[in-house]
Amino acid sequence: MLSARTQALLVLVVSAAVLGLAPILVRLADTGPAAAGFWRFAFALPWLMLLVLRPGQAEDERGPGRPSLLMGLAALFFVLDLAFWHYSIAFTSVANATTLTNLTPVVVTAVAWLMFRERPRALFLLALAVALVGAWTMSAGADGRQGPDPRLGDLFAAVTALWYAGYFLTVKVLRGRASAGRIMLWSTALGLPLLLGVSLALGEPLAPASAAGWLACAGLGLVHVAGQGGVAWALGRLPAALTAVTVLIQPVVAAVLGWMLFAETMTGAQLAGAAALLTGVVLAQWSAGQRPGRVGSGGPERPTSAA
Template sequence: MPPSRTAALLILLASAAVLGLAPILVRLADTGPAAAGFWRFAFALPLLGLLVARPGQAAGEGGPGKPSPLMALAALFFVLDLSFWHYSIVFTSVANATVLTNLTPIVVTAAAWLMFRERPRALFLAALVLALAGAWTMSAGADGRQGSNPRLGDLFAAVTALWYAGYFLTVKALRGRVSAGRIMLWATALGAPLLLAVSLALGEPLAPASTGGWLACAGLGVVHVVGQGGVAWSLGRLPAALTAVTVLIQPVVAAGLGWLLFAETMTAVQLAGAAALLAGVVLAQWASLKKKGAEAEAAAPVP
């Protein structure tokens, strides 16, 4: 395996694990769902500004530059993703919201096949099915109560998968010519006022009511830079479909933290689902490596 690809896989796995902190911090934020997203962006912006202004940038990549229409589209997709996902948890059961939102890899795999000619191998598709089955089993095995409007919540969760897939694919298209830091900076800067507008329009409590809430919001900013930034960086070096499957380890991390911090026990069914999900991630990476090896062998000159 090339060192650059190994580094990209390790960074992607670490970033996905960091993103597993997000639902825990949202619960601790002590504010409205969209407002938590706004503070996530607000606290991330100074860090992203320092990131793109750091010395040693490649030629043409120093400074923030100017936003492009695709960056604005990425911001819109991400704002819709956060807003719909947070409210789907309010309206329906956590199990349903998690299962339907995890349809994202299916959308990304199909779209990447059409847009980027990243044709998946049969083994990769099997890994995708295994990972999604594990995610579904983790959610279905939980004792979740129905929310105030289950049908609307289920619809919001399903649509969330489309928004996140749109964000993935937009960033993938940008990464061919723009640094991950610059993409994250402008997607966050353009998305922050939109999330603020959503929060105000819905009459949410905007400011956290406790010091712990403020710390959780600041933590969301760090998670955004490290976690989502790492995913954006990896999209410039790995196939979009592989990246989308790998980030499915987030529910495993979130469930483990929920058990440690909130005494939320996992059933035997959920543990089996977590094992299947992780196995799917490993199998997907192996399938992608086999595809790269076959392509390299086919491209090698005949002696």
Template sequence: MPTTRTAALLILLASAAVLGLAPILVRLADTGPAAAGFWRFAFALPWLWLLVSRPGQAVGEGGPGRPSGLMALAALFFVLDLSFWHYSIAFTSVANATTLTNLTPVVVTAAAWLMFRERPRALFLAALALALFGAWTMSAGADGRQGANPRLGDAFAAVTALWYAGYFLTVKVLRGRVSAGRIMLWSTALGAPMLLAVSVALGEPLAPASLAGWLACAGLGLVHVAGQGGVAWALGRLPAALTAVTVLIQPVVAAMLGWWLFAETMTAAQLGGAAALLAGVVLAQWSAGRVGSGGPGGPTTAA
């Protein structure tokens, strides 16, 4: 039987891989970038409601409960995250958009050190540096023919990293008090009207124009529940910095799918960057395992 920590790492890895599908589905959604985020939330809500309403849960965890101010803050961060990220996907390659967005570990590691006393050890920092070098190489190694406006798209993706870090850290705080299901339900429910307002304000086409577009939007809802929900669950059992670094496998999955489905080129530099990034993720997890349950920065938050 795997330990609780091992199970959490396996679920986190699977969730990050699932999230690699998100930029592909955004491209296929056949609607505006912010509108794709709205449909992601809208299709996820019924699944999340069923998740938190299922019988047999622990005392105090049954039912949806009520939203809190921190849940509203998580919703705001995630709305900003999706809005900027989906526009970056429209302007640059899937690989660049996803890689630059996932520079989040730099912010999360520093903030976790200050907020949660998760002090990073030297080996973990080396692993983070290797993973970030791989991410930078994947972005810098692009051949320049990957999107309508790569510089603007890359800038949007880099800003997204800040919003995602804010969401990450807010969820980390909430996971010490509330179940992952409740956090996902209310951050999604509160975020959906915000994304709808952004889409309308920007004059985007709201409804997908094809059946394939609707199926892509429905797929985004499932990715949101399984991918982002798995990350939120793992944040209750693993240090924030380790979780943020592990999620860096998402751009590798997205880049490979972008190459396969959209014929987006993968240069030798990008392939080398992907290898370095994955090596950094493996080293980060190994360094965390060496020091026991404290991971890269001391004790984890209880589930």
């Protein structure tokens, strides 16, 4: 029987890998970048409603409940995250857009240290440094044939890391007060009209122009529920900093798929960066079990998360 912590780590790793499909589906959605985010939310909502209505839940977690101001803040951060990220995918490579977005652990670790007293151990900081050097190498090692405006796309992706950190930490606080299903439901429902407004304001084509585009949008909805929902669930059982580092698996998956589907080359430097990134993730998880009460430990967290 796996421990609760091991189960949470397994869910997190699988969820991060699923999220690696998202930039591929954005490319295939055959619509505007912000519009792809709108359809991601629209197709995810029915699944999220079924999730919160499923039988066998505790009485206080059954049903959609009511949105809170923090859920609205999570929705705003996530809308900004998707809007900037989807535009970065349009201008630079899938690998670069996904890697630079996942610089989030720098912000998350610093804030988690101050807000949640998740004081990182020296080995964890080393793991974080190794992972971020790997992420930087993946970006710097690009061969220059990866998008119509790589510099602008890379800038959008880097800014996305700030919005994603805000979302990450807001969800971390919310998991002490609400279930992952409710948080995902309301952050998605409240963000839906915002993304629609962004798409219309930018004059994007809203509806996909092909059946394949509609299938990609539907796939984005499933990725949202299974991938982002799994990360939200894990945030209630694992420290924020450890979760953020583990999610760095996502750009490796995205880079490999971008190479396979769109012929976006992976240079030797990028492959070395991917190896370093995964090494950092493994070190962070190994560090997690060394001493209770620190980042990545199996001990109690502050604030206490919802079950």
